[in-house]
Amino acid sequence: MVGSSRIGNIFLSPDSTLSNRTLRFLFFPFLLIYSIQTPLGAEQIFASDQGTWIHRAIRFWSFEDPSMQVILIGVLLIGINCGLMGGYVVTRRLSMFGDTLSHAVLPGIAIGYSLSRSGKEWGLMIGATISGFLGVAIISLLKKYTKMKVDSAMGLVLSAFYALGICLLTHLQQSTGGGQVNLENYLFGSLVGLSESDLPPIITCLCLVSVGFILLHKEILVSGFDPSFARSIGLPVDFIQLLIWGLLAFCIVSSLQIVGVVLVSALLIIPAATSWLLTYRMNHLLILSAFLGGLSGLLGCFFSFLTNHLPAGPTIVLCSTILFLIMLLFSPTKGMVPSWLRSRKRGNKIRIENTLKACYQVLEEFDFKKQCFPQSLLSRRRRKSDGEIEQEIDNLIRHGYATRIKSSSKKFGENISDTMISLTPSGWEVACRMIRNHRLWELYLTKKASYAPDHVHDDAEKIEHVLGEQAVRHLERILSNPRLDPHGKLIPSQDDIERGWTTGPSAAN
Amino acid sequence: MFSAWEIILEPWATPEQASWNLQIAIMGSLVCLCCSLVGAFVVIRRMALLGDAISHGILPGIVLAYLLTDSLAVGPMWIGACLAGLGCGITIEWLRTKTPLREDAAMGLTFTSFFALGVVLLSLQAGHVHLDPACILYGEIGLIPLDQELKLWGHSLGNQSIWIVGLVCLGTIAMIFFFYRVLLVTSFDLSLARSLGMPVVMIQYGLMLLLALVLVASFESVGVILVLAMMILPTVSSSFLFDRLPIILLSCVPFSIIYAFGGIQLAYWMNFPISASMVLVGVGIFMPCCLFGPKGGILAKLRLKISGKYLRAP
Numbered sequence: 001m002v003g004s005s006r007i008g009n010i011f012l013s014p015d016s017t018l019s020n021r022t023l024r025f026l027f028f029p030f031l032l033i034y035s036i037q038t039p040l041g042a043e044q045i046f047a048s049d050q051g052t053w054i055h056r057a058i059r060f061w062s063f064e065d066p067s068m069q070v071i072l073i074g075v076l077l078i079g080i081n082c083g084l085m086g087g088y089v090v091t092r093r094l095s096m097f098g099d100t101l102s103h104a105v106l107p108g109i110a111i112g113y114s115l116s117r118s119g120k121e122w123g124l125m126i127g128a129t130i131s132g133f134l135g136v137a138i139i140s141l142l143k144k145y146t147k148m149k150v151d152s153a154m155g156l157v158l159s160a161f162y163a164l165g166i167c168l169l170t171h172l173q174q175s176t177g178g179g180q181v182n183l184e185n186y187l188f189g190s191l192v193g194l195s196e197s198d199l200p201p202i203i204t205c206l207c208l209v210s211v212g213f214i215l216l217h218k219e220i221l222v223s224g225f226d227p228s229f230a231r232s233i234g235l236p237v238d239f240i241q242l243l244i245w246g247l248l249a250f251c252i253v254s255s256l257q258i259v260g261v262v263l264v265s266a267l268l269i270i271p272a273a274t275s276w277l278l279t280y281r282m283n284h285l286l287i288l289s290a291f292l293g294g295l296s297g298l299l300g301c302f303f304s305f306l307t308n309h310l311p312a313g314p315t316i317v318l319c320s321t322i323l324f325l326i327m328l329l330f331s332p333t334k335g336m337v338p339s340w341l342r343s344r345k346r347g348n349k350i351r352i353e354n355t356l357k358a359c360y361q362v363l364e365e366f367d368f369k370k371q372c373f374p375q376s377l378l379s380r381r382r383r384k385s386d387g388e389i390e391q392e393i394d395n396l397i398r399h400g401y402a403t404r405i406k407s408s409s410k411k412f413g414e415n416i417s418d419t420m421i422s423l424t425p426s427g428w429e430v431a432c433r434m435i436r437n438h439r440l441w442e443l444y445l446t447k448k449a450s451y452a453p454d455h456v457h458d459d460a461e462k463i464e465h466v467l468g469e470q471a472v473r474h475l476e477r478i479l480s481n482p483r484l485d486p487h488g489k490l491i492p493s494q495d496d497i498e499r500g501w502t503t504g505p506s507a508a509n
Numbered sequence: 510m511f512s513a514w515e516i517i518l519e520p521w522a523t524p525e526q527a528s529w530n531l532q533i534a535i536m537g538s539l540v541c542l543c544c545s546l547v548g549a550f551v552v553i554r555r556m557a558l559l560g561d562a563i564s565h566g567i568l569p570g571i572v573l574a575y576l577l578t579d580s581l582a583v584g585p586m587w588i589g590a591c592l593a594g595l596g597c598g599i600t601i602e603w604l605r606t607k608t609p610l611r612e613d614a615a616m617g618l619t620f621t622s623f624f625a626l627g628v629v630l631l632s633l634q635a636g637h638v639h640l641d642p643a644c645i646l647y648g649e650i651g652l653i654p655l656d657q658e659l660k661l662w663g664h665s666l667g668n669q670s671i672w673i674v675g676l677v678c679l680g681t682i683a684m685i686f687f688f689y690r691v692l693l694v695t696s697f698d699l700s701l702a703r704s705l706g707m708p709v710v711m712i713q714y715g716l717m718l719l720l721a722l723v724l725v726a727s728f729e730s731v732g733v734i735l736v737l738a739m740m741i742l743p744t745v746s747s748s749f750l751f752d753r754l755p756i757i758l759l760s761c762v763p764f765s766i767i768y769a770f771g772g773i774q775l776a777y778w779m780n781f782p783i784s785a786s787m788v789l790v791g792v793g794i795f796m797p798c799c800l801f802g803p804k805g806g807i808l809a810k811l812r813l814k815i816s817g818k819y820l821r822a823p
Contacts, residue, residue, distance in 0.1 A: 158561070
C-alpha cells in the first residue's frame with residue numbers, strides 16, 4: 001500500500017514546475033531550426049580531412065557548417081526524444097519490449113517505402129508504426145492464447161519481423177536498382193544521410209511525446225505504476241497504454257535513420273538507466289534522461305566527427321554507456337564510490353564505538369575507581385594483538401575520544417612499560433551511550449521478547465550502533481527506567497552520561 | 510510467367526547450380542540443427558532473451574579475435590566469443606544484483622553496449638573487408654560455396670565451412686546425448702537438480718559456452734539476429750505438436766532440412782536473402798502449428814474452453 005499512497009501523492013500534487021522547465025528545455029532547439037540555410041553535402045564535411053583534431057573540434061563546437069547544424073539538431077532531438085520515452089520504458093520494465101519493437105518496425109519501413117515514393121518520410125512513419133503495433137499485438141496474443149512464454153514470444157516476433165523486413169528491403173533494393181533504399185542505413189544508421197527533410201518527422205515526434213508527457217503526466221504515471229488504482233478512478237488505462245505504444249513506435253522509427261535497428265533500444269534504455277541511478281522521482285528521471293540522451297547524442301556525434309571514420313550510431317551508444325559507467329561509479333545517491341566511502345565511514349564508526357565500549361568495561365572492572373587504565377587490559381578484553389590495539393587507540397585519539405598518559409606506576413601489577421589510557425569526556429559519553437544501548441536492548445529482549453539471557457548478546461552487539469536517542473528513550477519507558485541488565489550489570493542512565501565520568505554510574509536510585 | 514514447377518526447379522536446373530545450392534542447403538540445415546538443439550534448452554529455461562543478448566554480446570570478442578589473428582578460423586573466434594559472452598552474462602548478472610537496475614534494463618544495456626563496441630572495433634580496421642557489418646546482421650550464407658576446400662592427403666573433401674559446422678553440430682549432439690539427464694532435470698526442476706547434487710551453476714555456464722560455440726559457427730552464415738529465430742522456431746513449433754522433449758529434439762532434424770530447402774526456393778523465387786527466407790519459411794510452418802497444433806494450439810485451447818463450458822453447464 002506504500003506504493004499506491006505515494007502515487008496518490010503524485011496524483012494529487014503534480015510537480016507544477018515540471019511542465020515549465022520541460023517546455024523551455026524542449027522547445028529551445030526548435031528555435032534554432034528556423035535559422036538554417038541551405039546545407040552543404042554532409043558527406044563532404046564528415047569525410048574532409050583538413051586540419052588537426054583541435055581544428056576539427058573547434059569546427060564542430062562552433063556550429064558553423066549548415067549541414068552540420070542539421071545533423072546536430074537531429075541527433076540532439078532524437079537523444080531527447082528517446083530519453084523521454086526511455087524513462088517510461090525502463091521504469092515499466094519494458095526494455096526488451098522496446099528492443100523487440102525496434103526490430104518489428106522494419107517490414108513497415110519497407111512497405112511504406114514501396115507505397116509512397118514521393119513523400120517518403122511520412123509513408124515510412126505510418127507503415128513502421130503500424131508494423132510495430134502489429135508486432136506488439138502478436139506478442140500479447142501469443143502470450144494470452146498459447147502456452148508460449150513471453151520471452152520466446154518476444155524472440156520469435158523480433159526475429160520473424162526482422163527477417164521479413166530484411167527480405168522486403170532487399171527485394172525493394174534490387175527492384176529499384178539499389179540507389180534509393182540503403183538497407184545498411186536502417187541497420188546501423190548513418191549521420192550523413194540526415195538531411196533537412198528528415199527533421200520534420202523527428203520534430204513532430206518530439207512535440208507529440210513531450211506534449212503527451214506534459215498533458216497526460218499524471219495519467220501516464222498512475223496507469224503505469226498502479227493500473228488497478230488507475231482503473232478504479234476511471235482512467236482509460238488500455239487506451240493510454242496503446243497511446244504510449246504508438247508514441248514509442250513513432251519515436252523508434254524517427255531515430256532509426258541515425259542509430260539503426262539494433263541500437264535504437266540502447267538509446268531508449270541507457271540514458272534512462274543512467275538517470276535511474278541518480279534519482280528516485282519520475283519527473284526528475286524523465287528530465288535527466290532527456291538531458292543525458294541529448295548529451296550522449298552530441299558527444300557521440302563529436303567523436304565520430306573527430307575521428308573521421310567511427311560510425312555515429314555505435315559511437316553515440318558507447319558515449320551513453322560511458323556516461324552510465326561514470327554515474328554507476330560516482331552517482332551521489334546510488335554510486336559505488338560514494339556508497340563504498342559511506343560504508344567505510346560506518347565501519348570506522350563501529351570500530352571506534354567497540355573500542356570505547358571495551359574501555360568502559362575495563363573501567364568497570366575497577367569499579368570506576370581509576371581514571372586511567374593500561375593498554376594491555378584493553379587488548380586482553382578486545383582479544384586483539386597489541387599492535388592492533390595501538391592502532392585503535394590512535395584512532396580514538398585522532399577523534400578526541402581518549403588520551404595517552406605515559407606512566408611507570410606499578411599499581412596494577414602489570415608491565416611497567418605499559419601505556420596508560422584515559423578517556424576524554426566525549427569518549428566517556430559515547431562509551432556510556434553504547435553500553436546503555438547494548439544493555440537496554442539485552443534487557444528488552446529478555447523481558448519483552450522472552451529471549452534466554454545467554455542468547456541476547458549477539459543481537460545487542462549489532463543493534464547498539466544504530467539505536468537512536470528516541471528509540472532508547474522509548475525502550476527505557478517500556479522497561480520503566482531499569483538499573484540492571486539481565487547479567488546484573490549497571491545500565492548507565494542519561495543522568496550518568498550528562499554528569500560526566502568521575503565516579504561512574506550511580507547505583508543508588 | 511513461370512509455372513509452379515519451373516519455380517521449384519529453378520535453383521536445381523543445371524548441375525553447377527544444383528551443387529552450389531546443395532552446399533548452401535546442407536550448410537543451412539546444419540546451422541539450423543545445432544542452433545535449434547541448443548535453443549530447445551534455452552527456450553525451456555526461459556532464457557530466449559538472454560540468448561538474444563549473448564548473440565549480440567559476443568560480437569566484440571569475435572571482432573577482436575579476427576583483428577588479432579587476421580583470420581576467420583573458428584578456434585580463436587570461439588575463444589573470443591566465449592570470453593565476450595561470459596563477460597556479457599556476468600555483467601548482466603552483476604548489474605541485476607548489485608545495482609538498482611532491473612533485469613530487463615541490465616540486459617538491454619549490456620548487450621547493446623557490447624554490440625556497439627563490436628561495431629566500433631570493426632570500423633577501426635578499414636582495410637579488412639572480409640567481415641563486413643551487414644554480414645553480422647543477416648549473414649552471407651549465399652557465399653558459403655566460395656569458401657576454401659578442405660584438403661586431406663591430397664583428396665578434396667568439399668567445403669571447409671560445412672565441415673566445421675558439421676563438427677560443431679556433432680559436438681552439440683554428443684554433448685546433449687551425454688548430458689541429457691542432467692540438462693533435462695536442471696531445465697525443468699531446479700530444486701530437484703540441486704537436491705540430487707547436480708552442479709547447477711556449472712551446467713548453466715556449460716550451456717552458455719555451448720551456445721557461444723554454436724553462435725560463432727553459425728554467425729558467418731546467418732548473423733546475430735536470425736540466429737535467435739533458428740534457436741526458437743523449431744522448438745516452439747514442435748512443442749505445439751508433441752509434448753515430450755526427446756521427440757521435440759528429434760523433430761529439429763526435419764524442421765532444419767525443410768527450413769533450408771524451403772528458404773532456398775523462396776529466396777530464388779522472390780529475390781530474398783537466403784538466411785532471412787529460411788526464417789520466413791520457419792514462420793510459415795510455425796503459424797499452422799500454433800493454430801491447429803493438438804498440444805496447446807489456439808484451436809485446441811478454444812475447443813477445450815467450449816467443451817469446458819458445456820461440462821460446467823447445469
